[in-house]
Amino acid sequence: MSEGVTAGGGSDVIVVGGGIGGLATAYALAKEGQRVRVLERASRFAEVGAGLQMAPNATRILREWGMLDAVLEKGVLPRRLVFKDALDGRELTHLDLGEEFQARYGAPYVVLHRGDLLAILVEGCRAAGVELVPGTDVDDVEIGPEAAVARAGEHEFSADVLLAADGLHSSLRVKLTDDEAVCSGYVAYRGAFPVAELDRELDDRALEEVVVYLGPGRHLVQYPLRGGELFNTVAVFESPSYHRGEADWGGPEELDEVFAGACDQVRRGLGSLWRDRRWPMYDREPISNWVSGRFALTGDAAHPMLQYLAQGACQAIEDAHCLSTELAKTASADTPRWPSALAAYERARTERTAGVQRAARVWGDIWHVDGLARLLRNELFTDRDPADFKHIDWLYSL
Amino acid sequence: MSEGVTAGGGSDVIVVGGGIGGLATAYALAKEGQRVRVLERASRFAEVGAGLQMAPNATRILREWGMLDAVLEKGVLPRRLVFKDALDGRELTHLDLGEEFQARYGAPYVVLHRGDLLAILVEGCRAAGVELVPGTDVDDVEIGPEAAVARAGEHEFSADVLLAADGLHSSLRVKLTDDEAVCSGYVAYRGAFPVAELDRELDDRALEEVVVYLGPGRHLVQYPLRGGELFNTVAVFESPSYHRGEADWGGPEELDEVFAGACDQVRRGLGSLWRDRRWPMYDREPISNWVSGRFALTGDAAHPMLQYLAQGACQAIEDAHCLSTELAKTASADTPRWPSALAAYERARTERTAGVQRAARVWGDIWHVDGLARLLRNELFTDRDPADFKHIDWLYSL
Numbered sequence: 001m002s003e004g005v006t007a008g009g010g011s012d013v014i015v016v017g018g019g020i021g022g023l024a025t026a027y028a029l030a031k032e033g034q035r036v037r038v039l040e041r042a043s044r045f046a047e048v049g050a051g052l053q054m055a056p057n058a059t060r061i062l063r064e065w066g067m068l069d070a071v072l073e074k075g076v077l078p079r080r081l082v083f084k085d086a087l088d089g090r091e092l093t094h095l096d097l098g099e100e101f102q103a104r105y106g107a108p109y110v111v112l113h114r115g116d117l118l119a120i121l122v123e124g125c126r127a128a129g130v131e132l133v134p135g136t137d138v139d140d141v142e143i144g145p146e147a148a149v150a151r152a153g154e155h156e157f158s159a160d161v162l163l164a165a166d167g168l169h170s171s172l173r174v175k176l177t178d179d180e181a182v183c184s185g186y187v188a189y190r191g192a193f194p195v196a197e198l199d200r201e202l203d204d205r206a207l208e209e210v211v212v213y214l215g216p217g218r219h220l221v222q223y224p225l226r227g228g229e230l231f232n233t234v235a236v237f238e239s240p241s242y243h244r245g246e247a248d249w250g251g252p253e254e255l256d257e258v259f260a261g262a263c264d265q266v267r268r269g270l271g272s273l274w275r276d277r278r279w280p281m282y283d284r285e286p287i288s289n290w291v292s293g294r295f296a297l298t299g300d301a302a303h304p305m306l307q308y309l310a311q312g313a314c315q316a317i318e319d320a321h322c323l324s325t326e327l328a329k330t331a332s333a334d335t336p337r338w339p340s341a342l343a344a345y346e347r348a349r350t351e352r353t354a355g356v357q358r359a360a361r362v363w364g365d366i367w368h369v370d371g372l373a374r375l376l377r378n379e380l381f382t383d384r385d386p387a388d389f390k391h392i393d394w395l396y397s398l
Numbered sequence: 399m400s401e402g403v404t405a406g407g408g409s410d411v412i413v414v415g416g417g418i419g420g421l422a423t424a425y426a427l428a429k430e431g432q433r434v435r436v437l438e439r440a441s442r443f444a445e446v447g448a449g450l451q452m453a454p455n456a457t458r459i460l461r462e463w464g465m466l467d468a469v470l471e472k473g474v475l476p477r478r479l480v481f482k483d484a485l486d487g488r489e490l491t492h493l494d495l496g497e498e499f500q501a502r503y504g505a506p507y508v509v510l511h512r513g514d515l516l517a518i519l520v521e522g523c524r525a526a527g528v529e530l531v532p533g534t535d536v537d538d539v540e541i542g543p544e545a546a547v548a549r550a551g552e553h554e555f556s557a558d559v560l561l562a563a564d565g566l567h568s569s570l571r572v573k574l575t576d577d578e579a580v581c582s583g584y585v586a587y588r589g590a591f592p593v594a595e596l597d598r599e600l601d602d603r604a605l606e607e608v609v610v611y612l613g614p615g616r617h618l619v620q621y622p623l624r625g626g627e628l629f630n631t632v633a634v635f636e637s638p639s640y641h642r643g644e645a646d647w648g649g650p651e652e653l654d655e656v657f658a659g660a661c662d663q664v665r666r667g668l669g670s671l672w673r674d675r676r677w678p679m680y681d682r683e684p685i686s687n688w689v690s691g692r693f694a695l696t697g698d699a700a701h702p703m704l705q706y707l708a709q710g711a712c713q714a715i716e717d718a719h720c721l722s723t724e725l726a727k728t729a730s731a732d733t734p735r736w737p738s739a740l741a742a743y744e745r746a747r748t749e750r751t752a753g754v755q756r757a758a759r760v761w762g763d764i765w766h767v768d769g770l771a772r773l774l775r776n777e778l779f780t781d782r783d784p785a786d787f788k789h790i791d792w793l794y795s796l
Contacts, residue, residue, distance in 0.1 A: 373771035380778040
């Protein structure tokens with residue numbers, strides 16, 4: 001199938017943005033019989049070449065969509081999610097991700113390459129008849145009570161409904177709010193390298209676990225990808241130069257400075273990062289209105305969140321599942337289906353995702369505390385029964 | 399027996415200071431056959447009329463000294479030591495002080511009136527032949543390798559050994575160090591009133607428990623005294639005027655201001671305080687040299703501590719017990735007994751009390767945290783199994 005520019009024409013649904021959330025939404029609605037067109041600014045459908053964590057609240061949906069086998073084939077089922085102290089390296093607590101966990105939540109915890117998940121979604125979309133339109137930068141939309149139009153240069157696309165899946169810096173979100181993204185002052189560095197290319201030996205467990213090192217104003221996450229062929233590292237820190245008001249903040253020299261006091265394992269991990277690219281970390285305040293006429297927000301465009309709960313993609317997949325399910329419920333209605341489906345979607349999703357956005361901030365704060373609060377956090381974590389899921393049920397159960 | 403000024407003459411031991419620690423030391427040494435004289439500046443042996451907590455590490459010793467029955471007769475055996483949040487009033491955790499606790503530590507947890515404990519010690523000292531000399535303000539001591547002399551005005555007292563039990567602001571401590579007391583910036587208000595005089599109803603539990611309300615920069619402690627006839631309250635807060643550098647800091651208007659945001663129960667407790675007296679809270683850094691020739695520090699003169707572990711009097715009683723035990727061990731020695739007894743006492747006690755001094759500071763910090771650290775503290779406390787004694791064994795076991 002060609003991914004060249006499409007010459008306009010009608011469809012049931014336009015999705016603006018072909019990332020993980022946009023493709024998931026397109027797939028889910030196509031499965032419900034909608035003719036869906038995805039407009040993507042970039043010249044091809046691609047994702048940053050780093051890892052992604054998929055919790056059971058998302059993998060449960062991927063299984064329903066028939067995509068879990070492909071995900072498991074490309075990904076890794078880590079045995080444990082381990083929290084360690086970034087300063088002394090001590091293990092604080094862990095979550096056992098084995099059979100008991102999978103039975104409790106009805107689905108596995110998987111880590112995989114973002115590009116692999118995107119490829120699975122692209123393939124699913126194509127199979128479901130979604131029209132994928134790359135190289136199409138939407139510069140205007142027109143929202144009516146019964147239809148919507150997207151314009152990209154000289155092209156015009158019309159549909160019954162238009163869904164914004166254009167991410168944290170969504171240009172379409174302005175249809176509902178003039179809020180701004182909130183900068184956390186933290187910046188992330190990532191890296192995913194073939195294990196064979198790493199300049200150090202990994203211990204056996206490194207290829208079986210997700211390990212998070214928690215430190216004052218900094219943390220490091222490591223896990224394997226692609227059946228253990230790749231090793232993924234994320235380092236995140238609070239940038240002193242951001243707080244000094246500098247425009248070019250969070251550079252790689254700061255990465256080294258901030259992590260200088262960390263334990264050996266963490267400092268060694270800095271060698272497995274791309275140093276020429278960085279991701280300043282933003283979120284937004286939750287909002288309760290995602291829908292206007294035949295227009296709705298999804299994914300990061302609706303609820304961008306800090307990554308501490310690793311729920312960005314998971315919540316976008318929940319959005320897609322919710323919207324398609326609500327649409328399905330309206331199948332026998334005499335009236336137009338979209339208004340009630342969108343209203344139900346908004347009701348169901350805004351509260352849930354606001355909770356995740358807020359919890360992600362608090363969870364990040366807990367990761368990054370110093371001094372006495374760090375000792376209390378470590379004591380709390382160390383005391384925790386690894387079989388106690390009370391802090392996680394709300395997020396992973398549906 | 400008269401408590402008038404004694405006209406000098408020799409004894410085996412001079413104790414300077416007739417508070418709880420000084421009398422405990424005098425009693426313990428008299429029981430070992432020493433002729434002991436206690437020099438007290440005040441015109442009578444008395445203590446502030448408020449409550450005191452005695453943990454098993456001290457009541458165990460009081461029982462050995464035959465004083466526990468009298469203590470139990472005057473005191474209260476609280477059923478629980480309860481920690482609540484001072485802002486929302488929620489119970490966080492508790493320590494069950496019943497049979498299991500008493501069996502674990504071999505002695506009970508008792509709360510009693512300071513004056514009652516002092517009277518019991520005075521009676522014990524008299525029965526043991528201790529010479530109690532009030533109205534005697536020691537203004538000079540002379541320490542030699544084999545004896546010591548204390549001068550108070552025109553009176554001179556000589557002994558084999560001189561023990562400083564003159565408290566936090568010890569004038570004798572300068573013989574060993576020129577350190578200064580460390581001001582915490584916190585101030586305590588106390589009050590002990592007949593239950594019948596309180597302008598409010600106490601619930602049934604209030605007369606059976608020690609309750610500590612923990613809040614940001616403030617706390618409140620309440621417990622019954624004298625079989626439930628008296629009700630004791632202590633309110634402590636970090637003084638804004640201290641941090642502004644004002645000389646007259648921590649006044650009662652600040653007490654009300656700082657506690658304004660506390661829960662109802664805590665604010666009601668402020669009505670049970672004496673408002674015309676206050677105790678600024680000091681401690682000192684631990685030191686490892688308590689002994690010089692025939693001179694040694696004991697009690698608060700040796701190891702003044704913040705009161706968060708309620709161990710000030712308990713550690714002074716441990717000092718007394720240790721010193722008398724070490725002296726007893728030397729009974730069959732051919733050489734002078736004091737040098738080896740004092741050396742052993744210093745070895746045994748400096749490390750223990752330094753640990754308690756440091757732990758008291760940390761414990762106070764944990765009580766007074768705000769924000770995220772408060773949430774972590776509350777979660778940690780709430781998660782705690784009330785039957786878990788791991789954080790207390792080091793202190794209450796001997």
